[in-house]
Amino acid sequence: MAKRKRPIELLLWGATGFTGKLAAEWLAKRYPDAHVALGGRNQKKLEAVRDELVAIDPKCAAWPIRVADGLDVPALDKIVPEASSVAALAGPFAIHGRELAAACARHGTDYCDITGEVPFARELIDRHDVRAKESGARLVPFCGFDSIPSDLGVWALQSWAREQLGEPCASATFVLVRARGGISGGTAASAMNLMEEASRDPHVAKMMRNPYALADADEDGPSKDARGAKKMDEGWTAPFFMDTVNSRVVHRTNALLGFPYGRDFAYEERMVVGRGASGLVRAAVMSTGMAIGPRALAIGPIRALAKRFIPAPGEGPAKEQREGGSFDVHVVGRNARGEIVGTCKISGAGDPGYSGAAKMVVESALCLSRDVEGPGGVTTPAAAMGDALVRRLREAGVVIDVFRS
Numbered sequence: 001m002a003k004r005k006r007p008i009e010l011l012l013w014g015a016t017g018f019t020g021k022l023a024a025e026w027l028a029k030r031y032p033d034a035h036v037a038l039g040g041r042n043q044k045k046l047e048a049v050r051d052e053l054v055a056i057d058p059k060c061a062a063w064p065i066r067v068a069d070g071l072d073v074p075a076l077d078k079i080v081p082e083a084s085s086v087a088a089l090a091g092p093f094a095i096h097g098r099e100l101a102a103a104c105a106r107h108g109t110d111y112c113d114i115t116g117e118v119p120f121a122r123e124l125i126d127r128h129d130v131r132a133k134e135s136g137a138r139l140v141p142f143c144g145f146d147s148i149p150s151d152l153g154v155w156a157l158q159s160w161a162r163e164q165l166g167e168p169c170a171s172a173t174f175v176l177v178r179a180r181g182g183i184s185g186g187t188a189a190s191a192m193n194l195m196e197e198a199s200r201d202p203h204v205a206k207m208m209r210n211p212y213a214l215a216d217a218d219e220d221g222p223s224k225d226a227r228g229a230k231k232m233d234e235g236w237t238a239p240f241f242m243d244t245v246n247s248r249v250v251h252r253t254n255a256l257l258g259f260p261y262g263r264d265f266a267y268e269e270r271m272v273v274g275r276g277a278s279g280l281v282r283a284a285v286m287s288t289g290m291a292i293g294p295r296a297l298a299i300g301p302i303r304a305l306a307k308r309f310i311p312a313p314g315e316g317p318a319k320e321q322r323e324g325g326s327f328d329v330h331v332v333g334r335n336a337r338g339e340i341v342g343t344c345k346i347s348g349a350g351d352p353g354y355s356g357a358a359k360m361v362v363e364s365a366l367c368l369s370r371d372v373e374g375p376g377g378v379t380t381p382a383a384a385m386g387d388a389l390v391r392r393l394r395e396a397g398v399v400i401d402v403f404r405s
Contacts, residue, residue, distance in 0.1 A: 009035040010365050011066065011083035013100060014090030016045040019114065019144075022322075022358035023089055024049055025056065030396075031366070032057035039066040039079065040090070070096040076103040087365035088113040089358075093141070094120040094197065101139055102128055108135035108376070110368040114144030114357050116245045119197055119204045121214055121378070129378045136376040140384050142249050143364040144357035145327070148381055149346040150174050150246035150269065151253055152390055152400065153331035155382035157344040158261050160402040161333055165341060168261045169333030171222075174246065176271035177234050181325035181351035208244055211267070214252040222266040223247060229283035233340075234330060235272040236279035238286035243269035249380055256383040325351030332405070340405040347399045356398075363392045 012027065014020040015038040027036055038046050046065045053060035066082075068075035070090060080086065080103040090096045093115040104111035105128040115121065121141045132139050142151065158168045197204045207213040211223040225247065226239035247267050254261045273282040331344040350356055364381060371388040381389060390400050 006082055006084045007035065008037045008064070008083040009085070009369050010362075011037045011039050011079070011086045012362075013039040013086055013088045014096075015049050016040050016042060017089055019354050019358050020089040021049060021052075022354055023087065023362050024053055026359050026362050028053040028056040028060050031362075032059040034366070036060075037064045037066050037083065039068070041067065041069050043067050071099055073099055073103070076100060077106070080104055080109050081107040083109050085110040085112070085365045085369040087143075087361045089361065091115060091117075092120075093117050094123075098123070105132040105135060105137050105139060108137045110138045110140070110365070112140040112143040112361055112364045112368065112381075114146065114361050115141045116144070116146035116242065117141075118213055118245055118248050119207060121248075122207060125214065125378045132376040132378060134376070138368060138374060138376055138384050139378045140364065140368070140381060141378075142245075143361045143381055145352045145360060146242055146357070147246050147249045148360045148364075148389075148393075149327075149329045150242075150331075151249050151380055151382040152393070153329060153344045153346050154250050154261070154267065155253065155386055156390055156400055156402050157331050157333045157342055159387070160344070161342055162260070164404070165335075167335075168265070169341060170262065170264070170336040171266040171334045171338075172250075173232070173267070173332045173334075174240065174243075174269040175232060175234050175237060175330040175332060176240050176269070176327075177330055178272070178326065178328040179352050180327070181322065181353050181356075211247045212251050214248040215255040221251075222264050223251065223268065224266075226268040226270055228287050229280060230270060231280075232270070232272075232332070235275045236283040237270035238273050238283045240269040240271040253380045253382045256379060322351035322355050325349075325355065327352035327356065342402055343405045344402045345399060348397060359396055359398075360393065363396055364389060367392050 012023055015024050024038060027034065038050055040046050043065065050060060050063060066079045068079055076099055086104055086109055088097055088100055088111065093113055094117050097113060097120065101111055101124055124139055124141060128139060153174065154172050157172060161169045211225060212221055226243045230237050246269055250267050254265055273279055273286055326349050328347040332340055333342045335341050348356060367385045367389045372385050374384060394400055
């Protein structure tokens with residue numbers, strides 16, 4: 001069935017979850033005329049979500065509901081072929097996303113999600129890349145706040161550098177300057193599930209140490225995961241905890257596109273923790289915590305204790321907290337001599353991990369169904385959508401600007 005003739009343009013899967021509801025609200029406010037279906041496991045909860053959306057725009061009353069368990073392959077095989085694209089928001093994806101992504105690969109349906117789970121993405125590549133290429137499905141994990149600013153920030157920076165400087169930046173550093181927001185139970189559950197996988201499977205643990213784990217390359221390249229305190233123009237920085245995810249995404253983009261960033265391109269991620277002597281102390285303490293934290297959480301009793309202090313799946317920050325949130329990211333590019341030559345700024349209003357993630361995954365799914373053509377396979381936001389997604393996110397209120405440093 002040709003994608004453009006499918007009755008459902010976008011299947012929003014996991015619409016009753018915390019971030020799923022936010023994504024549904026974004027659709028209702030911005031795209032009430034779109035052919036959207038709300039999907040998940042519970043008919044009554046999905047109907048309740050739809051009733052709330054009708055209060056935003058009465059046109060949402062026409063949005064159909066599709067019910068299936070995420071592990072029910074026959075049910076998914078009936079639903080997925082109806083849709084041009086799927087936005088998946090039900091995690092942990094290693095548990096709840098496997099069969100949905102597999103169904104999309106079989107039926108030529110484009111797929112994106114908000115995962116930050118590297119082993120899950122590696123599994124998609126190993127098990128479904130060939131099939132997706134045959135069916136034409138583009139499977140695009142990492143379409144939430146976890147990775148879009150990293151992947152698109154480097155893409156925009158390097159596009160600018162090639163045009164303005166005649167060559168790409170030799171290295172780039174993602175710097176989280178500011179982020180105001182909360183944590184949801186879904187994100188916490190995904191992190192805990194990943195730690196459990198790493199504690200059980202040495203292959204997963206090794207993958208989490210390899211910046212090129214998704215790029216089908218050796219871990220002997222120039223990129224290394226961020227370590228220690230480092231002073232930058234923005235202030236004292238510590239390693240950003242998503243470095244071990246996002247660097248893998250950025251390097252996969254580079255590899256998929258034929259290395260436009262260069263084969264020796266190096267990348268790391270850091271976060272600003274303060275200025276002056278107090279900033280240095282905080283950076284040193286946080287760097288130590290980042291180094292020992294994953295090892296501690298790999299120990300069962302410590303992980304069980306940590307679970308007592310995190311929100312349950314389906315929970316998240318209150319509306320006032322979400323609306324008061326914001327984020328500001330700099331992707332700083334350097335030439336081969338280590339000189340800063342350009343910076344891409346990505347910023348926006350609203351809680352980044354939830355309001356931001358909901359907006360980004362919806363715009364990604366619509367970009368796939370409306371804006372870009374391309375071959376199937378397991379890909380990345382920048383490799384699959386590039387400038388088209390940059391334009392769409394700008395129209396949605398996300399600032400993505402590159403300037404000479």
